[in-house]
Amino acid sequence: MQVSETTNDGLKRGYEITITGDELAAKVDEKLAEAQPEIEMKGFRKGKVPMALLKKQFGPRLIGEAMQESVDGAMQSHLEETGDRPAMQPEVKMVNEDWKEGDDVVVSMTYEKLPEIPEVDFKAISLEKMVVTPAEADVQEALDGLAESAQNFEAKDGAAEEGDQVVIDFLGKVDGEAFEGGAAEDYPLTLGSNSFIPGFEEQLIGTKAGDEKNVEVSFPEEYGAEHLAGKAAVFECKIKDVKAPAKAELNDDLAKQFGAESLDALRGQIEERLKSEYAGTARAVMKRNLLDKLDEAVSFDLPPSLVEAEAGQIAHQLWHEENPDVEGHDHPEVEPTDEHRKLAERRVRLGLLLAELGQKNDVQVSDAEMTQAIMNQARQYPGQERQFFEFIQQNQAAQQQLRAPLFEDKVVDYVFEMAEITDKEVSKEDLQKAIEALDDDETA
Numbered sequence: 001m002q003v004s005e006t007t008n009d010g011l012k013r014g015y016e017i018t019i020t021g022d023e024l025a026a027k028v029d030e031k032l033a034e035a036q037p038e039i040e041m042k043g044f045r046k047g048k049v050p051m052a053l054l055k056k057q058f059g060p061r062l063i064g065e066a067m068q069e070s071v072d073g074a075m076q077s078h079l080e081e082t083g084d085r086p087a088m089q090p091e092v093k094m095v096n097e098d099w100k101e102g103d104d105v106v107v108s109m110t111y112e113k114l115p116e117i118p119e120v121d122f123k124a125i126s127l128e129k130m131v132v133t134p135a136e137a138d139v140q141e142a143l144d145g146l147a148e149s150a151q152n153f154e155a156k157d158g159a160a161e162e163g164d165q166v167v168i169d170f171l172g173k174v175d176g177e178a179f180e181g182g183a184a185e186d187y188p189l190t191l192g193s194n195s196f197i198p199g200f201e202e203q204l205i206g207t208k209a210g211d212e213k214n215v216e217v218s219f220p221e222e223y224g225a226e227h228l229a230g231k232a233a234v235f236e237c238k239i240k241d242v243k244a245p246a247k248a249e250l251n252d253d254l255a256k257q258f259g260a261e262s263l264d265a266l267r268g269q270i271e272e273r274l275k276s277e278y279a280g281t282a283r284a285v286m287k288r289n290l291l292d293k294l295d296e297a298v299s300f301d302l303p304p305s306l307v308e309a310e311a312g313q314i315a316h317q318l319w320h321e322e323n324p325d326v327e328g329h330d331h332p333e334v335e336p337t338d339e340h341r342k343l344a345e346r347r348v349r350l351g352l353l354l355a356e357l358g359q360k361n362d363v364q365v366s367d368a369e370m371t372q373a374i375m376n377q378a379r380q381y382p383g384q385e386r387q388f389f390e391f392i393q394q395n396q397a398a399q400q401q402l403r404a405p406l407f408e409d410k411v412v413d414y415v416f417e418m419a420e421i422t423d424k425e426v427s428k429e430d431l432q433k434a435i436e437a438l439d440d441d442e443t444a
Contacts, residue, residue, distance in 0.1 A: 001070070003078055011112045011303050013084065016095065019070045019105040027066035032058065063101065071107055078109075086111040087303035112303040117356040122418040125293055130282040130426045130434060134274040138428065142270045146258060147250055153188075153243035159206045160242045162192040166204055167241040170215075174233045181225075182233070186240065197233075204237065211239045278431060285434045287412050290419070294353060295346055302348050311336035311344035358411040365406045373402045 001023055007014025032054045039054065040046045075090065090111035099105060153165040160166050165188050172182025191201045199217045207213055215235040223229040248254050252262045260266035315336040320326065336344070357363075374392050378385040392398050 001074055003074060006108070007110065011087070011115060011301050012110070013113055014108065014110045015078065017071065017074045017078075017107050017109060019067070019074065021102045021104050024063065024066055024070060024105060025102075027070055028055070028062045031062050031066060067105055070105070075109060084111075084113040087114050087306050088112065088309075112305050114303065114352065115300045117353055118298055118300060120294065120297055120353070120357075122415050123420070125290065125297075125415070125419040127286055127289055127293075127416075127419050127421045128424045129286050129421050130431050131423045132278040132282065132426060132428050132431050134271050134278070135428070138274060139267060139270050142274070143250055143267065144247070146266075147248045147254060150248035150254060150257060151190075152246045152248045154246040156242055156244040158242070159208050160191060160204060160239070161244075162205060163190070163245055165190045165243040165245070166207065166239055167243070168204070169238040169240065170235045172233050172235045174228065174231045179228065179233075182235070200235070204239070207239045207242070209239055209242050213237050213239065278428070281431055281435050285431070285438060286416075286421075287409075288438050290412065290415060291350055295350060298349065298353055300349070300352075302345055302352075306348045307341060307344050308336075310348050311341045314343055314347075315340045354408055354411045357414070358407060361414060363407065363410050363414060365403050365410065369406055370399070370403060373406055377402065 001020070002018040004016050004018075005014070006016050029051075032051060035058075036051065036054060038046070041053070041057075044050075071092065075092070078084075079086070088111070090109050093108050095106040095108055096103065156164070167186055167188050169185045170183065170187065171178060173179070174182075189196065189201065189204070191205055193201070195201075197217045197219060200215055203215045203217075204213065215237055216232070217235070218232045219225075219228045219230060221230045248257075250263060255261070255263045255266035258266060260269055312334075315334045318340075319331075319334045323331070374389060377392075378388040381388050392402070
């Protein structure tokens with residue numbers, strides 16, 4: 001077997017691999033000898049079939065397998081010897097397409113190798129971590145929001161308005177006959193909630209406690225109960241009470257509605273939640289600043305195929321963001337621009353740098369971390385969590401999409417431990433401006 005270099009241009013490499021006819025024939029003989037003890041043929045005992053007969057019977061079938069194994073072995077040996085790591089799967093083509101049994105096999109192998117990543121002195125990197133202490137006003141605002149969401153109602157004088165709650169008895173009839181499920185007593189209905197048939201709630205606006213009103217509506221054509229779908233109905237309603245929305249009192253009872261033992265405990269939970277939110281936002285800002293510094297600190301050749309693939313993905317994603325009505329991929333081809341390629345170069349450069357750092361320092365994503373990530377994603381598909389889990393388990397590409405950001409964040413945390421980080425007390429507004437600036441840079 002012979003390997004000769006044909007291309008050496010930057011990161012591009014090309015080789016011609018020659019496997020002689022004798023080497024290929026020896027590989028076939030080796031496979032036949034390995035299988036001979038288990039083969040039975042008419043007229044011969046198990047394991048006693050002559051090699052010449054085996055070669056005639058099975059040789060042509062084994063040539064392709066032997067050829068593939070020889071080429072794969074040659075590629076693997078070459079990569080181990082050179083230390084090259086292909087950026088993408090090497091392209092392998094048969095050179096002598098008119099090959100016939102007994103001829104040498106000549107194939108070409110081309111690839112772009114990953115570049116050598118320069119060392120970075122992470123201890124020389126200085127970063128600021130924005131620290132926000134939740135203000136009492138922010139905690140109070142969150143408490144007030146919880147009180148409003150508690151949806152308490154208090155009796156009021158006067159007519160019902162949208163947003164009010166009416167307590168009603170009702171009896172529904174179709175063609176003068178009451179129907180199953182069409183009656184209730186003391187039913188609390190919030191006007192404007194759209195929880196009843198379209199047109200029902202609007203007709204109760206303006207009613208007062210003690211009023212009686214016949215509400216005339218039609219069931220939608222696609223209504224779940226077929227015997228009612230599209231039918232006109234009359235609901236005889238008695239308005240027993242009209243209530244206006246009222247903010248719940250901030251007390252221990254309210255706190256218990258949200259799982260806290262007391263109002264003070266709820267206040268403490270809110271403060272901790274705000275601290276966590278602010279810390280997460282501050283980390284995102286610090287991570288971007290770190291990536292900016294790394295992008296400026298390192299320079300090395302990039303595999304053109306990786307850059308072009310990333311630029312195409314960026315262009316495609318941005319096109320869909322600008323054309324949200326197009327859900328599939330049945331649209332004109334999206335050509336990357338120079339701006340797309342510039343962003344792609346940054347992403348590829350940083351991706352290679354972080355991947356190298358993580359590999360050298362044995363950064364791993366644990367099974368527990370992957371499971372938690374899958375659970376978080378599965379919550380986006382209520383009722384289909386099990387199917388989502390099974391999809392992820394059976395799809396390596398989907399697993400990699402979940403693992404990649406986890407790996408990146410762990411490598412970033414590793415760099416944070418080495419970098420010089422200074423805390424900087426800022427206001428919530430300053431932190432908000434910083435994160436908005438990052439969003440503007442990303443879309444610019």
